[in-house]
Amino acid sequence: MTDGQGSGLFIAFEGGDGAGKSTQAARLAESLEAMGCSVLRTREPGGTPIGEKLRSLVLDHGNGTIDTRTEALMFAASRAAHVSQVIVPALARGVVVITDRYIDSSVAYQGAGRGLGTEDVRRLNEWATEGLWPDLTVLLDVEPGHGRERRTAGAAAEDRLESEPDDFHARIRTAFLDLAETRPREYLVLPANRPIDELAAAILERVKALLGASR
Ligand code: TYD
Numbered sequence: 001m002t003d004g005q006g007s008g009l010f011i012a013f014e015g016g017d018g019a020g021k022s023t024q025a026a027r028l029a030e031s032l033e034a035m036g037c038s039v040l041r042t043r044e045p046g047g048t049p050i051g052e053k054l055r056s057l058v059l060d061h062g063n064g065t066i067d068t069r070t071e072a073l074m075f076a077a078s079r080a081a082h083v084s085q086v087i088v089p090a091l092a093r094g095v096v097v098i099t100d101r102y103i104d105s106s107v108a109y110q111g112a113g114r115g116l117g118t119e120d121v122r123r124l125n126e127w128a129t130e131g132l133w134p135d136l137t138v139l140l141d142v143e144p145g146h147g148r149e150r151r152t153a154g155a156a157a158e159d160r161l162e163s164e165p166d167d168f169h170a171r172i173r174t175a176f177l178d179l180a181e182t183r184p185r186e187y188l189v190l191p192a193n194r195p196i197d198e199l200a201a202a203i204l205e206r207v208k209a210l211l212g213a214s215r
Contacts, residue, residue: 008091013100015140018147027200042137043100045078072110080128142192143170
């Protein structure tokens with residue numbers, strides 16, 4: 001379904017920290033597998049050996065100062081490897097690829113959050129991915145304060161990006177919503193605070209419609 005990329009389907013989950021993306025990505029993968037689909041779940045930054053190394057470098061505290069352009073390039077480098085080594089080959093095999101974060105995260109976090117400019121960051125990533133966009137982006141919209149409550153409720157400490165102040169996360173939220181508004185047919189925007197089962201059902205319904213249209 002993705003232009004020139006074989007018959008797979010490419011789905012990205014996006015949203016602020018603490019939105020519950022991983023839970024919903026897992027639920028969707030389980031449902032699709034139960035329907036007999038071949039599914040690959042992956043995440044960014046990461047998804048390849050080099051990507052996982054870049055993930056620790058860019059997210060862990062204690063790697064010294066990482067200026068904003070370096071940060072944007074590290075996310076883009078991880079993504080370039082992810083697309084060429086994992087996503088494109090899987091799509092070519094007809095697999096449904098579900099990624100936890102993709103280009104929109106860079107546009108929102110580095111473009112809007114860090115102030116590098118959403119258009120420049122979009123262009124950088126379009127180059128890095130050779131223009132591969134998801135067939136569907138599921139945006140789980142979370143209010144910054146609520147996201148922080150959810151992620152600090154667990155045992156894990158906040159990473160370099162998560163520990164930025166609420167106004168940083170507010171800029172990110174606005175940027176995600178703006179992206180969804182620009183291309184409404186390629187987005188499903190859901191309030192992250194809805195019950196897990198309700199969200200999972202809405203996402204599955206939309207993906208089934210896409211699968212029906214493409215197969
Ligand atoms: P994520 O893996 O969703 O965090 P966790 O699994 O720990 O909840 O994302 C890691 C962080 O990296 C998150 O704060 C968002 C940030 N990020 C960017 O700033 N730019 C990007 O391009 C990506 C993919 C993530």
